[in-house]
Amino acid sequence: MSQRLTYMDNGATAKVSKEILEAMQPYYRELYGNASSTHKLGRDAKQALEDSRKIIADSINASPREIVFTSGGTESNNFAIKSIAFTNRAKGNHIITTKVEHKCVLRSCKWLESQGFKVTYLDVDSKGFISPEVLEAAITKDTILVSILHGNNEVGTINDLEALGKICKKHNVYFHTDACQSYTKTDINVKKQNIDLITLNSHKIHGPKGVGALYIRSGVKIEPWQHGGDHEFGMRAGTENIHGVVGFAKAVQLASNKQHIETMTLLRDKLISGVLKTIPDAKLNGPTGNKRLCNNINFSFKAVEGEAIGGYLDQKGICSSTGSACSEKTLEPSYVLTALGLSNEEANGSLRLTLSRFTTEAEVDYVLTELPKIITKLRRMSPLTKAIDYVLTKSN
Ligand SMILES: Cc1ncc(COP(=O)(O)O)c(C=O)c1O
Incomplete structure (x- = not known):
């Protein structure tokens, strides 16, 4: 019998659900028109595009005219940050961000520094929060x-x-936020929260990869970044990805069920307390309760390497990650964890498990059975454990 797959890397990407695939399929095979064409197939594509735009807009209390479809979170972040910077250069050249952003934000900011902009990278507290007072003090x-x-x-x-x-x-x-991980998992209301620009994407919520959106509040001064045709109100050129936006909108509709959030929260907390109870010297990174994403778990285990834990979990059919998927190929400790004050050893011993609404209690139980065995085995093998034992016996 082939080994069952337990997918706990939904923060990297999530599977496209059956309903979403079914919603998209007609737009590949029958309704394949270009939304700029004036014939029937073109008009049908345009209708699907605008219906999808309305669904995304309603979900964050925006108006459809304020939603620009893009190829995903990376593009939306690049567009928002670089374009706001250049369009508003006459007013000032200072940008504020944080030390714990996704790389597509940090590298956009780094590049802007090479273009003469000044960037402040704010510190976070030990749970990863940005303090409003720290932000206010940095504004010039x-x-x-x-x-x-x-x-x-x-x-x-x-x-x-x-x-x-x-x-x-x-x-x-101007206030921009990257909501790729939080979208549909916690409330977003652009008016109530005074947001000028917000980055959204589809593949973290069971929609297809390669599609996202940038909300741009009406009145924000911003020039297009990608030039070409008049698509997306002249704000982002390129033939629209109709099947993609249809899948994205369907994903948003399906994710609006609050029961999913409750279920993921219960499973998250079961996994967290189970690990903390059964594995000595395990530490939860980040906050607890409703200030933590309902699907996110991140531990540090003393005297073991996260990479090794991930490898052994993989052998058991459990997909996890150490740090974020994008930085996993470097051997550097995660800059996010070190910004929270973790030592290099703690950061290197980290493991991220991210759930989805398809995660089952049986899967959580399976991880709770396998993970303690793996940590024990790795600690037995670890030179770090031997070093700690040596120091302990010497000092006794
Ligand atoms: C917080 C955050 N921002 C941006 C991105 C990039 O989004 P995309 O994969 O759609 O380009 C990701 C995905 O890893 C993310 O987690």
């Missing part, structure tokens, strides 16, 4: 943009957008 007369992650992809911290947005509004500075 030259600040044009603040870009702060909503839900942290590694440790699940949910920042208080309303408090941060209020400060940006008070100082007349």
Whole structure:
């Protein structure tokens, strides 16, 4: 019998659900028109595009005219940050972000520094939160943009957008947030939270890869970044990915069921308390309770390497990650975990498990059975354990 697969890497990407695939299929085979064409197939594509836009807009209390479809979170973040910077350069050249953003935000900011912009990278507290006071203190007369992650992809911290947005509004500075991990998992209301731009994507919520959106509040001064045809209100050129946006919108509709959040929260907390109870020297990274993404778990285990845990879990059919999928190929400790104050050893001993609404209790129980055995085995083999034992016996 082939080994069952237990997928706990939904923070990297999530499977496309059956209903979403079925919603998309007609747009590959029958309704394949170009939304710019004036014939029937073109008009049908345009209708699907606008229906999808309305679903995304309603989900964050925006108007459809404020939603620009993109190829995903990376493009939306690049577009928002670089384009706001260049469009508003006459007003100032200072941008504020944080040390724990996704790489596509950090590298966009680094590149802007090479173009003459000044960037402040804010510190976070030990749970990964950005303090509104720290943000306010960093704003200068030259600040044009603040870009702060909503839900942290590694440790699940949910920042208080309303408090941060209020400060940006008070100082007349644009506020952008990357909500790729939090979208549909916690409330987003662009008006209540004073958000000017928000990055959304589809593949973390069971929609297809390669599609996302940027909300741009009406009145925000921003030039297009990608030039070509007049697509997306002239804000993002390129033939629209109709099957993609249809799948994205269907994913948003299906994710609006709050029961999913409750179920993921229960399973998350069962897994967290089970691990902390059964594995000595295990530490949860990030916050607890409703300020943590309902599907995110991140531990550090003393005297073991996260990479090794991931490898052994993989042999048991359990998909996990150490740090974020994008940085896993480097051997550097995660910059997010070190920003939270973890030592290199703690950061290297980290493991991220991310659930989805398809995660079952049986899968959680399976991880709770296998993970303690793996940690025990690795600790027996670990030179770090031997070093710690040696120090302990020497000092006794
Ligand atoms: C917080 C965050 N922002 C941005 C991205 C990039 O999104 P995409 O994969 O759609 O380009 C990711 C995905 O890993 C993410 O977790």
